[in-house]
Amino acid sequence: MTRIVLAREEISRAVRRISHEILERNKGADSLLLLGIPTRGVLLAQRIQAEIAAIEGKEVALGSLDITLHRDDLRLRAPRPLHRTEIPTGGIEGRDVVLIDDVFFSGRTIRAALDALGELGRPATVQLAVLIDRGHRELPIRADFVGKNLPTSRSEQVKVQLEPIDSEDGVVLEG
Amino acid sequence: MKFPRHLLSIGDLSRESATALLDTAAELARISDGQIKKLPTLRGRTVVNLFFEDSTRTRISFETAAKRLSADVINFVAKGSSVSKGESLKDTALTLQAMGADAVIIRHHASGAPQRLADAGWIAGPVINAGDGTHEHPTQALLDAFTIRHHLAKDRGTLDGLEIAIVGDILHSRVARSNIFLLSMLGAKVTVIAPATLLPVGIESWPCSISYDLDDSIEKFDAIMALRIQRERMEQAFFPSEREYSRHYGLNGDRLSRLKSGAILLHPGPMNRGVEIDAKSADSVRSVIVDQVTNGVFVRMAVLYLLLSGSPANLAEEVKG
Amino acid sequence: MTRTFKLVNARLATGEKSSITVEAGVITSIGENAKSDVTEIDLKGKLVTPSFVDLHTHLREPGKENAETVASGTRAAVRGGFGAIYAMPNTNPVADTAGVVEQVHSLGLEEGRCDVIPIGAVTRGQEGKQLAEILAMAHSRAGVRVFSDDGNCVSDPLLMRRALEYVKIFDGVIAQHAQDPELTKDAQMNEGIISSRLGLKGWPAVAEEAIIARDVLLADHVGSKLHICHLSTAGSVEIVRWAKARGIHVTAEVTPHHLLLTDELASTFDPIYKVNPPLRTERDVHALRDGVADGTIDIIATDHAPHPLESKECEWPAAAFGMIGLESAFAIAYRALVKSGSLSLQSLVAAMTTKPAVIGSLSDRMSGLTVGAPASLNVIDLEKEWVIDRDRVESKSSNTPFHGLQVEGAVESVLFRGEWVMRDGAILR
Numbered sequence: 001m002t003r004i005v006l007a008r009e010e011i012s013r014a015v016r017r018i019s020h021e022i023l024e025r026n027k028g029a030d031s032l033l034l035l036g037i038p039t040r041g042v043l044l045a046q047r048i049q050a051e052i053a054a055i056e057g058k059e060v061a062l063g064s065l066d067i068t069l070h071r072d073d074l075r076l077r078a079p080r081p082l083h084r085t086e087i088p089t090g091g092i093e094g095r096d097v098v099l100i101d102d103v104f105f106s107g108r109t110i111r112a113a114l115d116a117l118g119e120l121g122r123p124a125t126v127q128l129a130v131l132i133d134r135g136h137r138e139l140p141i142r143a144d145f146v147g148k149n150l151p152t153s154r155s156e157q158v159k160v161q162l163e164p165i166d167s168e169d170g171v172v173l174e175g
Numbered sequence: 176m177k178f179p180r181h182l183l184s185i186g187d188l189s190r191e192s193a194t195a196l197l198d199t200a201a202e203l204a205r206i207s208d209g210q211i212k213k214l215p216t217l218r219g220r221t222v223v224n225l226f227f228e229d230s231t232r233t234r235i236s237f238e239t240a241a242k243r244l245s246a247d248v249i250n251f252v253a254k255g256s257s258v259s260k261g262e263s264l265k266d267t268a269l270t271l272q273a274m275g276a277d278a279v280i281i282r283h284h285a286s287g288a289p290q291r292l293a294d295a296g297w298i299a300g301p302v303i304n305a306g307d308g309t310h311e312h313p314t315q316a317l318l319d320a321f322t323i324r325h326h327l328a329k330d331r332g333t334l335d336g337l338e339i340a341i342v343g344d345i346l347h348s349r350v351a352r353s354n355i356f357l358l359s360m361l362g363a364k365v366t367v368i369a370p371a372t373l374l375p376v377g378i379e380s381w382p383c384s385i386s387y388d389l390d391d392s393i394e395k396f397d398a399i400m401a402l403r404i405q406r407e408r409m410e411q412a413f414f415p416s417e418r419e420y421s422r423h424y425g426l427n428g429d430r431l432s433r434l435k436s437g438a439i440l441l442h443p444g445p446m447n448r449g450v451e452i453d454a455k456s457a458d459s460v461r462s463v464i465v466d467q468v469t470n471g472v473f474v475r476m477a478v479l480y481l482l483l484s485g486s487p488a489n490l491a492e493e494v495k496g
Numbered sequence: 497m498t499r500t501f502k503l504v505n506a507r508l509a510t511g512e513k514s515s516i517t518v519e520a521g522v523i524t525s526i527g528e529n530a531k532s533d534v535t536e537i538d539l540k541g542k543l544v545t546p547s548f549v550d551l552h553t554h555l556r557e558p559g560k561e562n563a564e565t566v567a568s569g570t571r572a573a574v575r576g577g578f579g580a581i582y583a584m585p586n587t588n589p590v591a592d593t594a595g596v597v598e599q600v601h602s603l604g605l606e607e608g609r610c611d612v613i614p615i616g617a618v619t620r621g622q623e624g625k626q627l628a629e630i631l632a633m634a635h636s637r638a639g640v641r642v643f644s645d646d647g648n649c650v651s652d653p654l655l656m657r658r659a660l661e662y663v664k665i666f667d668g669v670i671a672q673h674a675q676d677p678e679l680t681k682d683a684q685m686n687e688g689i690i691s692s693r694l695g696l697k698g699w700p701a702v703a704e705e706a707i708i709a710r711d712v713l714l715a716d717h718v719g720s721k722l723h724i725c726h727l728s729t730a731g732s733v734e735i736v737r738w739a740k741a742r743g744i745h746v747t748a749e750v751t752p753h754h755l756l757l758t759d760e761l762a763s764t765f766d767p768i769y770k771v772n773p774p775l776r777t778e779r780d781v782h783a784l785r786d787g788v789a790d791g792t793i794d795i796i797a798t799d800h801a802p803h804p805l806e807s808k809e810c811e812w813p814a815a816a817f818g819m820i821g822l823e824s825a826f827a828i829a830y831r832a833l834v835k836s837g838s839l840s841l842q843s844l845v846a847a848m849t850t851k852p853a854v855i856g857s858l859s860d861r862m863s864g865l866t867v868g869a870p871a872s873l874n875v876i877d878l879e880k881e882w883v884i885d886r887d888r889v890e891s892k893s894s895n896t897p898f899h900g901l902q903v904e905g906a907v908e909s910v911l912f913r914g915e916w917v918m919r920d921g922a923i924l925r
Contacts, residue, residue, distance in 0.1 A: 069206075074216060080484075082199050263809070264810055264811055264814075265809050291810070310696075
């Protein structure tokens with residue numbers, strides 16, 4: 001069974017709201033660094049960057065952080081090629097880093113991301129923005145900015161679709 | 176992407192998986208170029224360097240690659256030739272298995288020894304061929320392909336249409352075998368250039384052109400790889416003298432000046448300066464020989480990462496999370 | 497106790513039904529008019545052949561009893577339907593004196609389940625330097641008629657010439673292992689596309705063919721008898737064909753494995769496929785089958801070469817050359833030659849019985865199933881399918897390349913000089 005949980009407009013609204021919240025929390029865009037987690041986290045980060053630019057008239061720093069090599073479940077996963085890690089010049093030292101991902105589930109991805117950040121330097125703060133929080137945390141990690149809280153069962157699958165990787169925007173629940 | 180369980184020969188790779196491996200190596204090179212020197216990927220895993228043949232450079236390259244991925248490395252340097260054998264390959268393998276080796280990197284003087292290790296059921300983990308006899312040396316070919324791609328194809332895509340020459344002792348070269356099959360699979364047009372005595376019987380059936388004359392078409396190549404020539408081949412009557420070999424098949428200043436612009440020179444090392452390549456060529460701006468060494472580490476990191484992630488049981492399906 | 501009995505309802509290789517009476521270990525009558533007042537054994541239409549004769553077996557005793565002994569090797573022979581096996585001299589010590597050949601001969605007699613006929617070395621220690629005491633071996637109790645340095649080639653042309661001349665004294669034969677040593681130094685497998693791809697040192701066909709060409713000319717020149725061991729290449733078949741057409745006294749053998757397997761198996765790097773001469777190409781396999789079909793190749797010989805497990809459980813270049821073959825010989829040859837349509841059953845039986853007996857001067861086996869011949873017979877179920885299993889062999893060694901292969905044609909019972917040595921698959925002696 002497939003159910004649409006968020007439609008195109010709802011995703012836009014959520015991204016806009018998250019962008020406002022990020023600005024509010026950090027009192028402006030100056031020290032911000034948005035780091036998307038590939039693949040769809042990067043698209044979300046780009047959208048948030050665009051929203052912030054529209055609100056503040058400033059382009060905040062943007063990058064990507066592939067956490068594949070930091071995962072603790074490599075033994076359980078089929079081998080796959082790496083995604084790009086792109087850290088803007090200046091690095092993460094002293095910045096307010098916002099990690100951005102599409103679905104927040106067990107928390108292991110974020111743990112891996114925190115490990116990866118640790119290799120890169122020492123940010124002032126690390127915050128987390130996600131489009132969907134579906135629960136079932138396995139680690140003591142929480143999100144700072146959430147597009148939508150979506151109660152799910154473990155067997156269900158949440159699929160976030162974003163242009164241009166996918167044909168149209170939408171979040172569906174399968175299972 | 177489907178990735179093989181072992182890396183024994185280039186035949187284990189498809190164009191798709193070889194490209195994915197090179198892409199992974201390229202990403203690892205980028206990351207390592209920045210601040211990240213060490214990744215936690217293989218923490219808690221034990222990788223064994225099982226070397227039956229001396230090769231400090233290959234062993235160190237694998238060791239560096241494994242350590243940058245946080246694996247524990249055991250160096251097992253077995254002495255002896257095929258004649259004066261001590262412990263058998265089987266007993267060595269059983270010992271490594273008992274010690275909990277998660278992967279075995281093997282260099283052996285006997286062609287096919289890595290495949291025996293992989294097929295005989297003596298060890299459970301992946302086997303990586305680090306050069307076997309006159310058979311194959313797949314990671315060397317991968318690092319050569321990586322280096323060529325880096326210089327001539329901007330790290331992306333394939334080697335489609337590139338003209339690549341491999342010059343020298345093709346008959347006895349595992350590097351040549353792996354390269355001919357890998358480079359051609361990636362779209363390059365490979366030409367082997369050697370005296371007829373140093374070409375294997377039946378090479379006509381391989382995916383390469385054959386030439387006896389280096390000067391004939393030297394202008395057309397985008398990359399030229401010189402192979403190490405061993406002096407003992409002279410005593411075995413494969414060629415009459417180093418001087419004659421070098422005159423006809425050596426890379427030198429004269430030939431360097433005839434290369435097309437942008438063409439690069441490769442050599443798998445160690446070099447016999449003055450025989451298959453002279454100092455002027457080896458140290459020229461066209462030479463990427465030092466890059467090859469650097470790139471070897473990234474390619475081997477990619478191989479270790481891809482072979483050691485996943486277990487055979489669930490390779491088929493990616494676990495969701 | 498000598499017994500008299502009659503095998504009834506037997507099928508001969510010619511296809512006809514017949515009965516065979518055995519008295520005191522000898523065939524006393526054949527045909528429907530055979531004696532009627534004796535015990536009858538109903539063979540239910542199964543094939544009866546003379547027991548096979550193998551001109552090329554390695555028994556490894558003395559010296560390598562961990563691989564094979566006369567006892568285990570003769571059991572393997574019986575399992576395969578062989579009533580006489582010629583034991584190659586590359587033992588330790590080499591069978592190059594009357595003493596060693598008599599030892600092997602008497603060990604065979606003690607076992608008493610098939611004839612063991614020693615082959616003498618051509619040169620001392622098989623070293624290819626000076627002739628062994630050939631006459632002493634010929635005149636010994638073993639009565640050696642076949643001489644070979646098998647495993648080594650008699651590569652020195654002058655020494656080969658002398659050996660060919662010398663065996664004329666007693667109408668003997670030199671069995672040559674044709675392999676030019678210089679062209680095959682460290683060689684591992686057939687030289688061709690596969691060896692080049694695998695990086696295993698190649699063994700060119702010409703290394704075999706050049707020696708055969710030289711030796712047929714030498715045999716012609718001195719008017720002696722030459723036998724070529726285990727032909728493996730198309731070119732070898734052509735040379736022997738030419739030599740026979742010219743009237744040269746040359747005979748030739750081929751092994752079952754060379755009639756079925758090719759060098760592509762080396763791609764596994766599993767040394768179970770490592771053998772001397774090496775497995776060749778598809779084209780060679782077909783030429784060998786054609787050679788048997790037109791009589792260029794006279795006989796099937798096993799080159800049964802047992803090796804202990806550790807000699808094969810290693811990397812290819814370190815492994816020993818050789819395969820066991822006695823127990824599967826008939827089934828493999830039947831599949832490669834008769835089932836494939838190359839050869840009649842009758843011709844295959846001749847190539848495994850009377851023809852090798854003639855080459856080896858085994859006088860009482862030359863005429864096959866005839867009155868007065870020793871009652872050394874096989875009962876074979878041609879329809880029976882079975883799977884070759886390395887873990888269920890009589891040989892001490894298990895290095896068969898055919899493990900797991902399903903074949904047709906099982907030797908069920910074997911009569912050796914009138915006594916059952918195997919009955920319905922059970923070895924009795």
